[in-house]
Amino acid sequence: MTFLPAFLWGLAAALWGAVVGWLTPRGPLTITQALVSVAVSAAIGWAAGRSGRSRLVWLVVPVLFVVALEIARTGVAGPSTGPPHGSPFGVIVLVTGRGLQIVLTLLPLLLGLAVGRGVRRRLSRVLVALPTAAVLLLTAAVAVPARTAPIPGGVAELARVGRLGVMIRSTGADLPVLLFVPGAPGGSELGNVRNHLAAVEQRFVMATLDRRGGGSSYPALDPTSRVTLGRAVDDILDVADYLRERFHQEKIYLLGHSGGSILSVLALQRHPEKFAAYIGSGQAVDLPESDRIFYDDIVAWARSTGRAEVVQQLTAQGPPPYADVWGYEPIMTYENQAYDQPAPGFGLGVKEYTLLQKVHMLNAILDTWSVLYPRMQGIDLRRDAPSLPVPAWFLLGGNEMRGLRVVFEDWYARLRAPSKKLTVVPGAGHAALFEQPERLIEVLDDVLAG
Numbered sequence: 381m382t383f384l385p386a387f388l389w390g391l392a393a394a395l396w397g398a399v400v401g402w403l404t405p406r407g408p409l410t411i412t413q414a415l416v417s418v419a420v421s422a423a424i425g426w427a428a429g430r431s432g433r434s435r436l437v438w439l440v441v442p443v444l445f446v447v448a449l450e451i452a453r454t455g456v457a458g459p460s461t462g463p464p465h466g467s468p469f470g471v472i473v474l475v476t477g478r479g480l481q482i483v484l485t486l487l488p489l490l491l492g493l494a495v496g497r498g499v500r501r502r503l504s505r506v507l508v509a510l511p512t513a514a515v516l517l518l519t520a521a522v523a524v525p526a527r528t529a530p531i532p533g534g535v536a537e538l539a540r541v542g543r544l545g546v547m548i549r550s551t552g553a554d555l556p557v558l559l560f561v562p563g564a565p566g567g568s569e570l571g572n573v574r575n576h577l578a579a580v581e582q583r584f585v586m587a588t589l590d591r592r593g594g595g596s597s598y599p600a601l602d603p604t605s606r607v608t609l610g611r612a613v614d615d616i617l618d619v620a621d622y623l624r625e626r627f628h629q630e631k632i633y634l635l636g637h638s639g640g641s642i643l644s645v646l647a648l649q650r651h652p653e654k655f656a657a658y659i660g661s662g663q664a665v666d667l668p669e670s671d672r673i674f675y676d677d678i679v680a681w682a683r684s685t686g687r688a689e690v691v692q693q694l695t696a697q698g699p700p701p702y703a704d705v706w707g708y709e710p711i712m713t714y715e716n717q718a719y720d721q722p723a724p725g726f727g728l729g730v731k732e733y734t735l736l737q738k739v740h741m742l743n744a745i746l747d748t749w750s751v752l753y754p755r756m757q758g759i760d761l762r763r764d765a766p767s768l769p770v771p772a773w774f775l776l777g778g779n780e781m782r783g784l785r786v787v788f789e790d791w792y793a794r795l796r797a798p799s800k801k802l803t804v805v806p807g808a809g810h811a812a813l814f815e816q817p818e819r820l821i822e823v824l825d826d827v828l829a830g
Contacts, residue, residue: 389428390440393489396424397445400485401452406460406743407481409599409736414522417485418515422492429496437497442490449485457604458747459705469709473746476739484522488515526596526734528574535585538596538732541622544615545596547573547732548623550585556633556656556828557623558584561591561616563638563662566748568595568741571727576814579821583828584633587623591615591640593748595737601744604751609646609759612752616647620654631656633827637813638662638784642756645765652769657827661775661813661820665787666760667753671700673783674711674718681718690714701757705750719781721809767796771830773823774801777808777815784810799830 400417408414428441453461460477464470494508530536534551547570558580562569573580573588580586592615593601601607616634623632634655636644641660648658664670675694682690693710702708716723728738774792776785792802805812805819813820 385431386428386434386436386440389424389431389437390444393424393428393441394444394448396420397448398452400481401449404481405453405456405602406458406598406747407477407740408484408522409740411523411525411734411736414484414736415519417481418488418519421485421488425489425492425494426496427492429493429498431496437493441493442486445489446486449481456602458601458743458750460743460747465706467706467709468713469742469746470706472742477743480739483515483518487511491515522735524735526732526737528732531581534581541619543597543600544592544619545590546619546622547588547590548585549581549588551582553585553627555583555585557627557629558586558633558635558824559616559620559623560586560588560635561637561640561644562589562594563640564594564745564749565591565639565752566594566598566601566745567591568726568733568737568744569637570595570732571730572725572811572814573727574730574732575727576817577820579817580824583821583824585623585627587619589616589619591643591748593752594744595733595741598737598740598744598748601748601751607748607751607755609643609752609755612643613646613650616643617651617654620647620651624654633657633659635659635661636663638810639664639667639756642667642759642761645761645768646759648768648770649765655770657771657773657830658768659773659775659823659827662777662780662784662810663774663788663791664784665762665791668701668757669760669787670783671708671711673786674715674781675699677782678711678714678718682714701754705746705753708749708753715781715783719809720779721781722811722815724811762791762794766794768798768800770797771799771827772797772801773827774803775812775820775823776802776804777810777812778804778806779809780812781810801826 404413408417428437459465459473464474491508491512526538528536528538528547531549531551535553536549539546539548568590570588590597592607592612620632632655634644641663648655679691679694697707726741803823805816808815
């Protein structure tokens with residue numbers, strides 16, 4: 381008879397675990413998800429502790445919760461939901477994925493259980509009070525919403541277009557509209573835009589897109605079956621239509637960076653009537669060819685600098701493409717060193733990110749990369765976009781990584797467009813628009829003059 385209540389509360393915990401695994405397989409991604417997770421877990425734990433007469437509730441409730449959660453998210457694509465991986469990125473993903481979910485779901489469940497059963501000893505009270513206080517402080521920090529500083533007489537907001545997040549900022553709502561499509565799958569550039577591109581807001585209504593799977597759009601990664609190349613292009617066009625209608629402009633300007641520049645060109649190809657001009661920075665053209673050059677250059681760099689472990693790792697797995705995102709981890713890890721590039725930064729200190737978005741930044745990149753990157757392997761702009769239907773400007777860092785530069789130069793030499801212009805920025809690397817934003821401003825002024 382003493383086992384029955386514990387078993388029933390175990391079933392209740394298992395049901396809650398299944399709901400958590402189904403609704404938040406990657407952990408709580410939004411403020412609402414986090415607050416609900418903490419509250420419901422604590423309530424179930426407290427009720428189980430109050431009603432469960434047997435000490436078996438300490439075992440049955442958390443174990444069945446965890447088992448049900450893991451079963452419910454089985455099959456969800458991405459490193460954050462897959463088995464642990466013994467690499468530097470794998471450790472970070474484990475801590476910020478399952479680790480955060482433990483803190484916001486399992487820990488409140490256990491604390492509620494302890495309080496429900498009654499804590500009589502002084503030491504036990506301290507052991508319960510300290511993590512409870514920590515959870516409450518973390519919950520308060522998680523509950524702080526993202527926000528962007530107002531611009532007197534202008535536009536400054538974090539908008540939603542369907543399930544996608546867009547930061548819109550300008551000194552005037554009647555200025556031309558510029559849509560910025562960022563680079564890496566799952567990446568977000570809100571912080572870098574806020575830190576480096578304030579001058580653009582004086583010339584344009586600048587709309588910075590968080591692509592599906594990145595930043596404030598991380599929850600839109602699921603279901604992953606919808607994260608296709610066509611959907612990624614449609615997202616750009618949907619946001620473009622929103623901006624055109626809202627700001628009453630027939631055509632807007634399009635700025636694409638790195639991987640986002642490929643998608644931007646495909647959007648131009650599909651609906652040129654929506655755009656006045658295109659600006660490409662760190663322009664990508666053919667991802668498989670670029671990756672093969674990255675591989676060769678990193679192996680050569682590792683050999684010349686005595687990094688035998690890097691040589692061994694890369695030669696053992698062979699050149700890309702790879703079956704999963706973990707194969708690309710060495711390239712992502714060492715490419716900046718091999719090409720003497722500045723360390724990549726996300727500008728996470730800005731208020732435009734919630735705490736959850738900051739914590740999940742790497743998870744968002746790896747999860748989205750694992751889904752979308754294989755679906756972009758068949759693109760080669762030399763074949764798929766030999767011409768552009770609008771005037772085009774390009775910003776190329778003088779120290780751009782060879783894997784991107786040589787393929788871009790080949791495409792640019794063949795490219796046909798109403799007009800095209802290339803600006804090379806001496807001393808700048810792949811993120812030239814953020815490294816030397818004044819040169820981007822010169823290009824944008826030329827675009828407006830044109």
